[in-house]
Amino acid sequence: MSGFFAKSRIIAQPGYSRWLAPPAALSVHLCIGQAYAFSVFNEPLTRVLGVTAPAPEDWKLTTLGWIFSLAIAFLGVSAAFGGKWLEKVGPRLTMCVAACCFGGGFWIAALGVYLHEIWLLYLGYGVIGGIGLGLGYVSPVSTLIKWFPDRRGMATGMAIMGFGGGAMIGAPLAVWLMDLFKSASSVGVMETFLLMGGLYFLSMMIGALTIRIPPHDWQPEGWTPPKLENKMITQNHVHIDQALKTPQFYVLWLVLCLNVTAGVGVLGQASVMIQEMFKGRVTPAAAAGFVGLLSLFNMGGRFFWSSASDYLGRKTTYFVFFVVGAGLYALVPSMGQMGNMALFVLLYALIMSMYGGGFSTIPAYLADIFGTRYVGGIHGRLLTAWSTAGVLGPVLVNYIREFQIGQGIAKAEAYNVTMYIMAGLLVLGFICHALIRPVHEKHHMKHDEFDELDGVFPRVEEGEAK
Amino acid sequence: MTQAEHRKTPVWQVMLFWLYVTIPLAMGVTQTLKKAMALFG
Numbered sequence: 001m002s003g004f005f006a007k008s009r010i011i012a013q014p015g016y017s018r019w020l021a022p023p024a025a026l027s028v029h030l031c032i033g034q035a036y037a038f039s040v041f042n043e044p045l046t047r048v049l050g051v052t053a054p055a056p057e058d059w060k061l062t063t064l065g066w067i068f069s070l071a072i073a074f075l076g077v078s079a080a081f082g083g084k085w086l087e088k089v090g091p092r093l094t095m096c097v098a099a100c101c102f103g104g105g106f107w108i109a110a111l112g113v114y115l116h117e118i119w120l121l122y123l124g125y126g127v128i129g130g131i132g133l134g135l136g137y138v139s140p141v142s143t144l145i146k147w148f149p150d151r152r153g154m155a156t157g158m159a160i161m162g163f164g165g166g167a168m169i170g171a172p173l174a175v176w177l178m179d180l181f182k183s184a185s186s187v188g189v190m191e192t193f194l195l196m197g198g199l200y201f202l203s204m205m206i207g208a209l210t211i212r213i214p215p216h217d218w219q220p221e222g223w224t225p226p227k228l229e230n231k232m233i234t235q236n237h238v239h240i241d242q243a244l245k246t247p248q249f250y251v252l253w254l255v256l257c258l259n260v261t262a263g264v265g266v267l268g269q270a271s272v273m274i275q276e277m278f279k280g281r282v283t284p285a286a287a288a289g290f291v292g293l294l295s296l297f298n299m300g301g302r303f304f305w306s307s308a309s310d311y312l313g314r315k316t317t318y319f320v321f322f323v324v325g326a327g328l329y330a331l332v333p334s335m336g337q338m339g340n341m342a343l344f345v346l347l348y349a350l351i352m353s354m355y356g357g358g359f360s361t362i363p364a365y366l367a368d369i370f371g372t373r374y375v376g377g378i379h380g381r382l383l384t385a386w387s388t389a390g391v392l393g394p395v396l397v398n399y400i401r402e403f404q405i406g407q408g409i410a411k412a413e414a415y416n417v418t419m420y421i422m423a424g425l426l427v428l429g430f431i432c433h434a435l436i437r438p439v440h441e442k443h444h445m446k447h448d449e450f451d452e453l454d455g456v457f458p459r460v461e462e463g464e465a466k
Numbered sequence: 467m468t469q470a471e472h473r474k475t476p477v478w479q480v481m482l483f484w485l486y487v488t489i490p491l492a493m494g495v496t497q498t499l500k501k502a503m504a505l506f507g
Contacts, residue, residue: 017475019484026487162487168494210483282505289504297499345505 007090012212018147018220020086020210025140025159028095031138031200033166035075038068038125040174044187048113051187059118067109067126074130075137076387078150082135083380084240087373091139095208096138099201105129106197113190115249136204137163137383140157141363142376146214149372152364153314154442157306160360164299170196194210231361232315232436236444237371243378246439248369249434256362257385257392258429259321260331263355265393269401269415270348272295276412277336290345297349298356305357306364314365321354322430328354329423333416359386369439396421 003009012018042064049055086094105128112120140159148155174192181188219225225235243249266273271287282290297300309317328347337345362382366376397418 015474017480019480020475023483023487025489030487030491162491165491165494172494172497206486285479286505289502292498293502293505296495298501299495375483 005096006090007092007213007371007425010090010212011215012090013030016212018214021140021144021147021212022155022158023428024207024211025144026162027210028140028204029159029162030100030166030169031204032098032133033073033163034170034174034196034200035068035129035133036167037171037174038071040171041178041189041192042142044178044189045113047187048116048189051185052086057116062119064121065143067121070122070126071130071133072298072390073135073387074127074252076384076390078131078134079380080093080134080384081380082131083138083377086135086139086380087142087377089142089390090213091209091211094135094139095204097210098132098139099204099208101132102136102204103132103191103197103201105132106193106200110190110193132436134380134383138380140207141379142367142372143211143213144271145363145367145372145375146218148220149225149305149461150220151310152367153309153317154303156363157298157303157360160306160363161299161356163359164295164302166355167295168299175254181442191405197228221453223329225299230313231438232313233368234371234438234444236439236441237373238378238439238443239368240374240377240381242443242445243370243374246443247376248436248439249382251364252362252369253382253385253440255318255429255436256358256382257389258316258425258432259325259355260386260389261360261393261396262325262425262429263352263358264389265397265422266329266348266419267294267298267352267355268394269397269418271305273415274341274344276346277415278339278341279412281341289349293345294352301353301356302360304353306360309364314361314368315433317357317361318365318433319430322426322433325351325354326423326426326430329426334421336412336415369436371444372380373445406443 042061045064046058046061047054049058082094105124105126108124110119110124112118112124141156144159144322145152161409174196176193177192178188181191226233238246271291273286274290275282275284275287305321306315308312312320328351332344333343335347344406363379364384365373366378370378400418400421401414404417405411
């Protein structure tokens with residue numbers, strides 16, 4: 001590819017500060033993280049026609065729930081399929097397409113609200129917006145790892161923390177805009193969609209236009225790659241397609257899936273759980289505050305744990321998630337029975353920090369295992385584990401809870417078994433994780449010209465840099 | 467052209483870019499913390 005979007009056009013000139021790369025990545029991740037706050041639109045969308053109260057022809061919450069589900073499903077699909085394309089074209093074009101999809105998705109959804117056609121919301125925010133989410137999520141990851149070979153975990157943690165923090169910006173912004181635009185004839189959602197689509201498009205484009213990739217074989221000043229002391233950090237590279245032929249990919253897929261299943265399952269019911277376990281002590285407003293606090297720990301954990309993994313090692317960090325995490329899950333019911341709300345909140349917050357940490361540590365883990373060259377694409381494919389867990393977690397938790405209540409167990413106690421089963425999932429994750437070994441050398445790329453051989457990833461010469 | 471002859475990214479440019487992403491994030495975090503206060507009365 002040549003021209004403005006060519007990879008060769010975004011190779012950094014000497015003197016470029018690598019510290020410009022994380023905010024460029026954050027410009028994208030803080031936008032797409034808005035997806036976690038989509039639920040703020042649900043209630044106003046149920047009264048688009050009735051305005052003050054839902055009219056009979058208005059959309060039902062169950063109908064609207066599919067918008068978010070579609071977006072997450074297409075996030076996984078586009079990350080899996082777009083990853084290879086990302087490695088070919090580079091982060092600028094990928095981020096531009098992500099900006100067009102995410103911003104454009106909002107605009108199509110706005111048209112859907114205007115025409116009151118639900119399929120336009122499914123197509124706009126769900127399908128097209130979801131593709132923007134997936135491409136935006138994976139686009140800066142390999143670039144950051146290449147800029148920060150000395151602190152891979154911290155670098156990816158910064159970007160992925162943005163995805164966790166995006167909802168904290170998106171939710172209040174959406175509520176404020178809907179209040180601003182609402183009138184006697186409108187709930188203000190259409191106008192909010194239009195404006196937010198524009199703002200997100202611009203912000204993501206700023207990231208796309210400022211991102212730069214390091215020159216071939218670039219290294220931070222004064223840093224030399226550590227000698228091969230740790231067998232779990234390879235100096236070789238595994239091709240994106242070859243990675244799928246290694247057992248390590250599938251074990252890491254399971255590790256991520258189990259960690260996320262447990263986290264997403266309890267996160268979804270956090271609000272109801274605290275209200276039922278501490279009946280009379282926690283109001284709905286306080287429960288909403290609890291969920292907000294968990295989001296903060298989820299976000300902070302993304303940065304903290306991935307940065308810590310640079311020092312602890314990726315394997316040790318995941319062992320902490322599984323061993324300490326399983327213990328914390330198992331302790332939550334006891335805290336509920338003891339009526340100790342402060343400890344209950346603390347345990348839950350720590351669990352959420354590890355849930356976030358699982359997401360943000362995985363790209364650096366992949367770079368350690370498979371090398372840095374195709375880590376963006378491999379990460380994209382691994383994210384199907386997230387989509388799977390996104391469905392599995394809530395279904396599992398809701399099914400267990402309903403079964404318990406059906407057996408005549410009190411609502412407040414119905415969560416106990418759920419938490420023990422989630423702890424069990426983490427034990428399973430621990431066993432899977434213990435099986436991870438370095439990739440066999442037969443999977444390593446043999447020489448630098450490999451890219452030219454398959455004709456997919458042409459090498460970029462420094463002389464072409466603009 | 468040697469590396470030294472290339473213009474280094476000015477620090478203010480790096481700081482400005484960081485402020486651009488951290489200010490809205492800090493505002494979001496503050497809002498969330500305010501909500502979370504309801505949990506502790």
